[in-house]
Amino acid sequence: MKQHLVVISIITGALGLGFLLIPRGSQMPLMYMKGGQFILAKGEFEKQYASGNDSVSVAAPLAELYLHFGEINKAINILERYLEEKPQDTQARKILANVYRDAQRIDEHLIQMETLLNQAPDEREYRNLYTLFKNRGQSKKQLETLQKIVQLYPGSSSDYIHLAYLQANEGLLRDSVKTLETLDALHPVLSSPDKEELHMSLLLDTGNSDKAKDRAQQLLTRNFDAPLFVRFVNLLKSKGQENLSLQLLQYFATPVEKYTTLLRYLIDLEAESGRIIEALARLEKLFNAGKLSGSLALTFVELLLEPKNFGQGLHAEKNFQLQTISTGASTGPDNRFLTAKNRELVEKILARYGEGFLSERPLLAARLMFALQKESSALAWMKQAESSPVLTLEEQIEIAGLYGQLGPTHPARLTLDTKKLELGIAEALQAPGLPQPRKEELVTALLDLGARRRALPYLKHLADNAGGDWADAYEETLLNLGRKEELFKFWRQRVKKPDLPDEERRQIAYQFLDAGYKAEAEQALLVLAATASPNGPDVEQLLFLWGPRPGREAKKWLLEKAGSASGDERAEWMHHLVEAGGAEEVVALLQKEPSAARSEKIFTVYLDALEDLRSGPELVAAINNLVALEHSPDKLLRYGKLAEEREQLEAAQAVYKKILQIQPGDGYALNQLGQMAFYENRWKETQDYLGRYLSTNPNDWEAYYTYAEAGYLQEDIAGAKQYYQRALEILEKSSEKTFPMEMAQADCLRRLGNPKQALTIYQSLLKKRPDDNNVKANMISSLMDLGEFDKAQQVMIANRINVTGQ
């Protein structure tokens, strides 16, 4: 007999048979076994095995004896050693695999079974292995094993389907499609909804949507299976292939019209894609043909009643009920959508089915009756809806909404437990991921129930996220509840939102202002002003808020605006900045960019800014810088005047001198330079400038007078007299005389030797200005010229004038 462990498979569990088959050679232990002396037999075999005899004639019975005594690991050791030498012995391997299994060493059992099946395939064992892998969640091994099964034992349709599933699970979508195609080839008529949905899904996921559509079309042409069609429609929807779905439904429109669910899908998809007229026409046709079922008649009514919302609702999954309801709540008695034709159709439907067909949808019925202005009927339906043993939250909301629309004075009253309803709504509002429309409807429902406090947190959420009317509603609610601090807190948060509409932000800013929250108002206005025109109301408000002496930040802000703006707006911002005490900043800014001052408006602001500069040196420096670059006599002139105004005479003279370089005959410059030279005791220069001046301006009494004074002071009395005379002439001719003119007239008279006349004028002037020291001084001089020293002294004493000071 061939040395083979096959014997063990026979003797395992049936001790007493095996040893008869074992080749003779170990007679003693075998004899022991035959005699039932297993302990002795085991001892003998162990000795032989230990001495190196691991032939099958020793290994086989020894392994068997170990199993007999329950020494399972020893048996395993022997079998493992044997298989190392004889790996092809499939019987031995089978035994080892089984012993592993019995020893609960399942991993090792699986390895042995895999090896064994590769050596000696066996369908039943393959299927056992497949089950084991499946139970142990080893999906890759499961797939491998099933592939082998399909390969070796083809034919079982369920194997292919399971294989396709496994392949799909492993992401092997194309392989999965192939498997299903093989199955189609093997079993062309085999079809099951799961298999077809899988196939369709795989085609869609592998980019074969046309193929998927063709396949569905073929399948449904061959056998119009409505439930399968429903699955296809849902599948297509989940894959974002609504168009395909609509195409299929329209392709099979005739049979589809016989199935409520499919027809609803078709109508819904038509409505969703804006084909409401088609949907209505379809329903109307069926209705006219008397083929519209009660439930579809409801759909028809619903669509007639609320075409605008119909499509969004039906298959918007979670929101279906709510949206339908909210539509009712928002239309109700003032249904705007019930056109004359729709009303006619609705009335026809009612005439045919009676109100009774609405009994499954009492709320729809109530809405409908409201739309038909049958209030008592609507009320009856509402009562019926209310009396339902169990009402969904949405239904309760809708009922409450309908009652709400009856108005507070209506005698009909909601009998639902509104507190419980409020709680229910509040709970529903806490669902995470709630779509915005749903939230809005639930919050509206709470507000409609008057549950302001309960609505508040949700209202806040909506106000925060949606703003607009929700913010208004939240604010109103807070105000109604007297929660001002929360309101301000809300506004504080709200104005931080970058996308807040200007109008809302403006409102909040004004609210802050009214409430005296200046900082908050400022923040809001700053945001508004950031994009506003410098002349706009927001900026105006902001500047008003800042007041005449705004802080550093405000100036910085204006500076930035001025820095970033252009054109006239820039000038405006600069103007604001100057107004806000930011002249230095404006000047600094413009000095960096002197060309900007070419714009007349900016130049004006520039001047304003310069005017505002308080320190002389700064102004002088600024003007010097500007003058160096300026070539327009007109502008230079204004700088000159400015310098003069600020008593920066040196700077002013420089400006006038520059003007003379450009326009040597510029009268104003000559006159000013002359006057200033006079005040600085530069008599010659005075006469030089004024002389040139008077050559073109012969009627300026002041220039003549100054020129004369310069001469007089240089002791050129004669030379001076003609100028005094000329000045006097002009002054005397002048019909209207100012105080300085009178003063000059008196001075001229005095210089020309008419102290009496002069004194008379001085006296009249002193009456006008009793405290004018110049008048007094000149009067004293005149008195002294007249020799009336006593009078002069009296005047001096009375007025504490130091004569010598004259």
Next chain:
Amino acid sequence: MTVLIIWISLGTGFADQKQPIPRTILAFYDSQESPNIRMTRIHRMAEMPLNHLGLKLRFADIRDELPAIDDLSDVRGVLTWFESDRMPAPIKFIKWSEQVINQGIQWVILGNLGIARDMQRKDTPLSLINHYIGQLGLQTQENWKQVTYDVQLIHKDPRLVEFERPYSGTLPSFPQMWRASGHISTYLAAAWGKNQQSQSDLVVIGSHGGYVAPGYSHYENGDFQQWYINPFEFFRLAFKTDDLPKPDTTTLSGRRIYYSHIDGDGWRNITEIEKYKKNGTLSAEVIFKEVFNGFPDLPVTLAPIAADLDPEWYGTKNSISLARQMFALPNVEAGSHTYSHPFSWKYFQNYQAENEWREFIQHRKKIDEKIVKRYEPFLSRSKTELVPTSDKSSKNERKSIQEVYEIPRAYLDYPFDLNKEIKGSVEFINQLLPPGKKVTVLQWSGDTSPFPAAIEAAGKVHISNINGGDSRFDPEFPSHTWVAPIGLQLGEQLQIYASASNENTYTDLWEGRYYGFKNLILTLQNTESPRRLKPFNIYYHLYSGEKEASLNALLENLQFARQQEITPVTTSDYAKIAEGFYSTQFIPLGSQTWRIENRGALQTIRFDEAAHLAVDMDKSQGVMGQRYYQKNLYVSLDAAKKTAVIALTNNPSGAPFPSASKPYLVQGRWQISNLQFLRDDRIVFTAQGFGNGDMVWKVPRPGQYDIQFTDEAGIKHTVKASTDENGILAFHLQPLAINKIMISLTRVNEIL
């Protein structure tokens, strides 16, 4: 003074009339789906974790009237696990659910909602379905996701899902559900497709209960099953069990309970074991010699089949003599394994002797005349007339019995008599027992599925009952789903399950791999850690004494038991402890204080995740000890105190042996009771147990202690022991304490 103390204790809590904390889960099942409660998934899979959480079940058939709301005062939650989506009156059920939930009762749905349509296939309106699940914070459109390869599990909470296996391979199809409320948490969610609507919540728990989508609670393929969800965590959260102390049936004196019991099958089998077979030794005698005598430190309950011993049936002088010797051993408790060993108990629920005759006996080739005579009075026609059974149900019954057992009971010699099976067998076996010993437990035979009247019959003779359950948890059965609950409540009757399977399931129903029982160790390990779910139970048949391999496997298990830290008790002790689980009531006296009533023989209360809690020994009453194990606190109660109060306090440092003003038991091999604190330094208690008396006490004052006791011979002994640095006093006593002995601990010296 005594009077005053009693008055004070009354005044500090016992007079309190608060309601017990509800511990009952009302479990709905459909008798059309599972005619036998034992076969329901709730019983097979959910009840054990629920038991572990301290909960017991009351089954309600959805075909019956719904329970009155007023009868739910002890109900903590409702659990449904329907296999179909139909029930007789779904709308009524939905309305009823609303009332129940309004009472603050938790509602848990596993799998199908069961309410989609009625028995006439009339669909329940979607709005009502949504109302039903809306109470749990869910909503649906009733769309099923059938093809799932494109489904992604977008959210998985590892605390609650993928407990025993991952969601791998082909995912089960499922109905689409969404959370409609913020008060619920999602533990498993799926998404597919391209739009937001292509999502579903699969495992959720909210303030009113929980939901697990069909196919996502567990994996099932034929006989193989594994949890996807963690049932301990899921039910803990869904039924909010953290406020409930757990009556614990696994632990006694701070250690794992050990018990062992033998069904008498195979008493008369001649052993094949080489050492014994020459003399024609019975397998029972092998067990006697190898086990009973070999392991005197381990108790064992032997339950013979009376027919094997009664000479009027199959008994012999030798078998009776052997029985007397076996029962004479102090570590052997007596049980009964019935008289005729019913295999299929259901067959005898509405027993007709005539049917048994016609279906089973008359087909025998050779029928003993005596048997004929015994049946004749029950036969309506002549015994010789072979009449085929016309009763269809009986025919089916016979077929099902024959598929498994061939005949409905082992011995058909007399017509079945329930009284004889139970009371008769007990009385017969009692005759074989030494003075003072009585049969204490009935060990169910055959399919271990007794009908209520059979259980009641055992109760009437004041014995406990056990068997059934067949708990396994090893690589062949790698799941908690094969770990049975503590027992089964059938109306007023209670069947206690054995804590581990016997060798039958390990040996292909005793047809091969006779060494298989050695794998019991794996189940024992898996039911000990990470949660101690079951006591250490070695349960087998006398035929384990028949084969070398089976005996060796059994001896290995016994050796393993010797190496463990256990408290050995008799099987009837365990059965009574298990009974106590069902009767125990907790009356809350404060946030961390409970009065424990009606606990029967159950002496351990467990607090889960309680490493930072400890017993306040001063405020507690009837508390003997405490021990931390696997993050849980096991509190030992004094069996001598019928009512106990457990007051917990904080143990912020998580000290393993929290200090107390009185000595307390940490753990010990014996059952301790009647603990008396005589002075600060001295305690006295009674002890009973098997093997050596290892004990560990925590004492308030360190020092040297004298442990004094009087052995059964009346001789006084003193053992000296000293505390360690933690105030732990560990010692080892060697008296025989199978009968109770009294022990005193006295502090004699401080240790310098």
